[in-house]
Amino acid sequence: MLKLLAYAKDIVIVFGFIYGMSAYLKSAFQLNLFQVVAWWIKNFSSTDYAFPLLFGLFFSLFGGYTAWSSAIHGTYVSFLGDSVTKLYVGNIAKKAYFVEPENLTAKPFESVFVVMPNFTFEHIYTKTPFVKEKGTDRVGSAKQSQTLRNLIAPVSFGLVLGLILWVMLHIMGYQAYVAKNFEYESQAPTMRAAFTEQAQSIGLTPKHLTFVGMALCIIGLVGYLRTPPYTYGKQAIDIGGAIYPGAKVQGRALKVKKIYRNDRQQDIGAPVDTGRRIASFEFQQGLPTPVYVNYFFEEEPDKPGLFDDINSLIENNAEMSFIVTPELALSLPAVK
Known part of the structure; x- marks a missing residue:
């Protein structure tokens, strides 16, 4: 029914x-x-x-x-939903991924709830309350996104x-x-x-009607900007055996993107390369499921060395080596 x-x-x-x-x-x-x-x-x-x-x-x-x-x-x-728990396994850029606690071998699924890209392993496998429609097999959405606010x-x-x-x-x-x-x-x-x-x-x-529309735009924008930041739950699976400060890890390159800004001194909307980059990697060694962590780096816009290297890794489905920092973020090994 x-x-x-x-x-x-x-x-x-x-x-x-x-x-x-x-x-x-x-x-x-x-x-x-x-x-x-x-x-x-x-x-x-x-x-x-x-x-x-x-x-x-x-x-x-x-x-x-x-x-x-x-x-x-x-x-x-809110009235006819079932509360369930999912485990957060990281972001690929702005897309958040989760797994079922009872079926860790299943393919991670993408949530409609936007979580900012994670640049560390800190919140991997944290419990996330979801709410789904009763009687359906739909994934549902993070409970925090379904508040009145x-x-x-x-x-x-x-x-x-x-x-x-x-x-x-x-x-x-x-x-x-x-x-x-x-x-x-x-x-x-x-x-x-x-x-x-x-x-x-x-x-x-x-x-x-024009004034009403403008007022509603302002209310909607304020409501969007004042949305509370995502609150991570408790970690359900300890990753300390595989991920710890100084650990050497291999990540499969999935995606890399350039960050642009609009130059107000040029034509309206003209994109300017900031030199900032975000790359997404998949890690699995010593972990029960694949997890995703992003790596931020900067380079000269006209000398995209690492950007091109990561794109080459993506094309060849290859991995890159990292050292885990004390903050559980990613760092490239020192060049000898």
């Missing part, structure tokens, strides 16, 4: 968006969603600004769906994207409505007048 309820929730979210869009178009323009879609398919190439409008529609629709499904899922598992950002951004989606639907529905009901566009009420009338029906004006 709970399995059906979990999947029904997903279906309701999808069809809720479809029904909501169709209900709005029917109320505002006496056209259903499929009539508007059919008109746009037929007239897409001859309509001004068709591609930007289509892009705006999909951006607001996909973004709004993602935000609201995240918020609804978080609320759902963490829902502020997705709800705020979901409302903002809902406003943008409203505008996109109005523009696209208006054009189909005018083409269907008027011989000349000049005979129809203007697009702005029609939107103002709709906004006033809920006691607002386009200007009010």
Whole structure:
């Protein structure tokens, strides 16, 4: 029963968006969603600004769906979720990986909860509370990400994207409505007048909606930036026999990336190589499962020696030697 309820929730979210869009178009323009879609398919190439409008529609629709499904899922598992424990095995760049405590030989899975890249072995195999939907085999998400405070950002951004989606639907529905009901566009009420009338029906004006959208953006941004940092649990497996200060370890190179910044003195958005690099490695010797640790280094942007070396290791599925520091971080062996 709970399995059906979990999947029904997903279906309701999808069809809720479809029904909501169709209900709005029917109320505002006496056209259903499929009539508007059919008109746009037929007239897409001859309509001004068709591609930007289509892009705006999909951006607001996909973004709004993602935000609201995240918020609804978080609320759902708060009431109908099972608490389980996973073990953290490190990050590959920004992607956090975990394993089941009862099945350490299973392939680590990626969590939707973002943990900052780890540069040490310190928190490897720490217990992480997860919450999953009852009756399903879904992995779930870290319990810390499902607090009320963490829902502020997705709800705020979901409302903002809902406003943008409203505008996109109005523009696209208006054009189909005018083409269907008027011989000349000049005979129809203007697009702005029609939107103002709709906004006033809920006691607002386009200007009010603009301020509401700006306020929601600020609330969402503050909510995102003020999200509490991830708190690691207790270590479930002792790694001291394999990982200790001075230990020599071999790590298989998985990924390496350059860190860029925007140079304000040049063209807007022009990326500038900072010389900073982050590489991700997999370690397994003496450990029950593969674990992942990142290595930070700097080099001259025009002399990417180590960067190229690590890329070569990745291509050849090869390993690199490290010395474990007193902080359980990675250090390259001294060159003799």
